[in-house]
Amino acid sequence: xxxxxxxxxxxxxxxxxxxxxxxxxxxxxxxxxxxxxxxxxxxxxxxxxxxxxxxxxxxxxxxxxxxxxxxxxxxxxxxxxxxxxxxxxxxxxxxxxxxxxxxxxxxxxxxxxxxxxxxxxxxxxxxxxxxxxxxxxxxxxxxxxxxxxxxxxxxxxxxxxxxxxxxxxxxxxxxxxxxxxxxxxxxxxxxxxxxxxxxxxxxxxxxxxxxxxxxxxxxxxxxxxxxxxxxxxxxxxxxxxxxxxxxxxxxxxxxxxxxxxxxxxxxxxxxxxxxxxxxxxxxxxx
Amino acid sequence: xxxxxxxxxxxxxxxxxxxxxxxxxxxxxxxxxxxxxxxxxxxxxxxxxxxxxxxxxxxxxxxxxxxxxxxxxxxxxxxxxxxxxxxxxxxxxxxxxxxxxxxxxxxxxxxxxxxxxxxxxxxxxxxxxxxxxxxxxxxxxxxxxxxxxxxxxxxxxxxxxxxxxxxxxxxxxxxxxxxxxxxxxxxxxxxxxxxxxxxxxxxxxxxxxxxxxxxxxxxxxxxxxxxxxxxxxxxxxxxxxxxxxxxxxxxxxxxxxxxxxxxxxxxxx
Numbered sequence: 001x002x003x004x005x006x007x008x009x010x011x012x013x014x015x016x017x018x019x020x021x022x023x024x025x026x027x028x029x030x031x032x033x034x035x036x037x038x039x040x041x042x043x044x045x046x047x048x049x050x051x052x053x054x055x056x057x058x059x060x061x062x063x064x065x066x067x068x069x070x071x072x073x074x075x076x077x078x079x080x081x082x083x084x085x086x087x088x089x090x091x092x093x094x095x096x097x098x099x100x101x102x103x104x105x106x107x108x109x110x111x112x113x114x115x116x117x118x119x120x121x122x123x124x125x126x127x128x129x130x131x132x133x134x135x136x137x138x139x140x141x142x143x144x145x146x147x148x149x150x151x152x153x154x155x156x157x158x159x160x161x162x163x164x165x166x167x168x169x170x171x172x173x174x175x176x177x178x179x180x181x182x183x184x185x186x187x188x189x190x191x192x193x194x195x196x197x198x199x200x201x202x203x204x205x206x207x208x209x210x211x212x213x214x215x216x217x218x219x220x221x222x223x224x225x226x227x228x229x230x231x232x233x234x235x236x237x238x239x240x241x242x243x244x245x246x247x248x249x250x251x252x253x254x255x256x257x258x259x260x261x262x263x264x265x266x267x268x269x270x271x272x273x274x275x276x277x278x279x280x281x282x283x284x285x286x
Numbered sequence: 287x288x289x290x291x292x293x294x295x296x297x298x299x300x301x302x303x304x305x306x307x308x309x310x311x312x313x314x315x316x317x318x319x320x321x322x323x324x325x326x327x328x329x330x331x332x333x334x335x336x337x338x339x340x341x342x343x344x345x346x347x348x349x350x351x352x353x354x355x356x357x358x359x360x361x362x363x364x365x366x367x368x369x370x371x372x373x374x375x376x377x378x379x380x381x382x383x384x385x386x387x388x389x390x391x392x393x394x395x396x397x398x399x400x401x402x403x404x405x406x407x408x409x410x411x412x413x414x415x416x417x418x419x420x421x422x423x424x425x426x427x428x429x430x431x432x433x434x435x436x437x438x439x440x441x442x443x444x445x446x447x448x449x450x451x452x453x454x455x456x457x458x459x460x461x462x463x464x465x466x467x468x469x470x471x472x473x474x475x476x477x478x479x480x481x482x483x484x485x486x487x488x489x490x491x492x493x494x495x496x497x498x499x500x501x502x503x504x505x506x507x508x509x510x511x512x513x514x515x516x517x518x519x520x521x522x523x524x525x526x527x528x529x530x531x532x533x534x535x536x537x538x539x540x541x542x543x544x545x546x547x548x549x550x551x552x553x554x555x
Binding site: 244 | 438468
């Protein structure tokens with residue numbers, strides 16, 4: 001009994017130090033970042049596109065728009081491929097194939113982001129430049145690279161969601177005379193909807209937080225992008241590009257950029273949690 | 287009891303932080319730390335390699351991070367020598383002792399396929415400010431101009447702004463890359479791109495443009511015909527440790543200067 005308690009205390013200690021680390025980081029970035037937002041004025045900071053730290057202009061709107069474009073682009077690409085993959089792997093493929101494909105997809109998640117960025121710079125960027133015009137470093141390039149990067153996240157969560165749909169639903173649908181495809185679109189996707197939405201939101205959270213690959217392929221121009229082929233700077237790349245040099249107000253403004261990112265990602269995660277809890281709640285009620 | 291437990295955890299966290307921080311500032315008697323400009327970094331590494339061959343038993347550690355980071359590190363004592371590839375501001379020169387190790391031409395580079403071979407400073411400024419957005423306005427093939435700049439705080443960028451831009455701002459459309467290598471890679475692949483970098487780093491894949499009629503060569507820099515020139519500085523603060531002084535002396539010696547010159551930099555004497 002006594003030994004159990006000791007081990008319990010040790011495990012608790014480990015858990016608490018992990019959490020306290022997280023709490024310290026949160027407190028730190030808010031303490032560093034929030035004062036400059038208040039000093040510049042929240043309106044100026046969030047609604048101005050003028051970012052010129054050496055002149056004391058701190059407006060992150062173009063970076064927020066940039067992050068939004070790139071993330072939505074990545075989500076579109078990621079969703080099309082991941083949902084397709086998840087449906088095929090759970091419903092239509094022979095078991096041997098899915099057993100082979102699943103680990104490969106999970107392996108994709110383990111490739112370092114700088115490798116994705118490098119492949120993007122070497123192959124995708126020149127391809128876009130030659131075939132579509134513009135500098136190649138663009139919203140499109142960043143979206144494609146991020147879309148591929150979030151593929152494993154969305155696919156594996158989506159597979160879990162699809163597999164959680166009770167077999168009786170599918171059997172019922174088939175028994176009523178629906179085809180395989182009708183069963184998938186009308187029963188399976190609807191029953192798994194909240195899980196799929198959570199998968200997409202978590203994927204977007206990963207896309208918006210990604211940095212290295214985006215810096216390499218997005219071009220990092222300060223202008224609000226006017227087309228898919230225009231270069232773009234995201235919140236994360238802004239921090240990573242300038243952090244090494246920044247001091248004083250500039251440094252604080254980068255922390256404030258981090259605060260913004262932190263809030264956005266927290267909201268995304270809360271949304272994902274709420275959506276997936278709703279599903280659990282509904283099922284329990286039945 | 288939970289209070290005591292929390293205190294215990296706090297102590298463990300503190301201990302970890304102390305251990306991590308203890309690691310970063312450590313400098314022993316025979317080692318020299320250099321940190322700063324990524325433009326100087328490759329030259330400093332080359333110098334360090336030769337220095338270590340000549341004086342075995344010494345340690346020289348070279349890190350990038352950018353000019354401003356180099357100055358900050360020199361100020362906080364994190365590094366023995368900060369590397370800075372731009373002139374110090376009035377406020378900075380009160381804090382530090384700058385040592386000029388070489389001068390460097392700032393080359394304006396375009397893709398070899400780009401027919402433009404010469405620009406005036408005024409044209410260059412207009413290209414980077416976005417006032418000239420088509421290459422045919424400066425004698426090139428019609429098509430958009432993509433200026434490539436370095437990130438805020440880079441010494442190369444600050445030198446470029448001071449030497450070329452004056453009071454004008456670099457266009458917000460310009461692509462921002464965080465290293466000389468990335469700029470090089472982009473210009474090599476894109477006929478519409480124009481960038482700037484250290485003369486010593488240009489290499490055979492890029493075309494350096496003549497400015498005001500003068501080719502960017504070491505001779506033209508020495509003769510004062512090529513005007514885009516910046517200082518490369520080692521920066522120290524307070525008293526200099528003997529090991530650090532020894533490395534600086536090596537860099538300033540005729541041997542060190544000869545090495546820098548073979549890499550395309552301009553000697554101080």
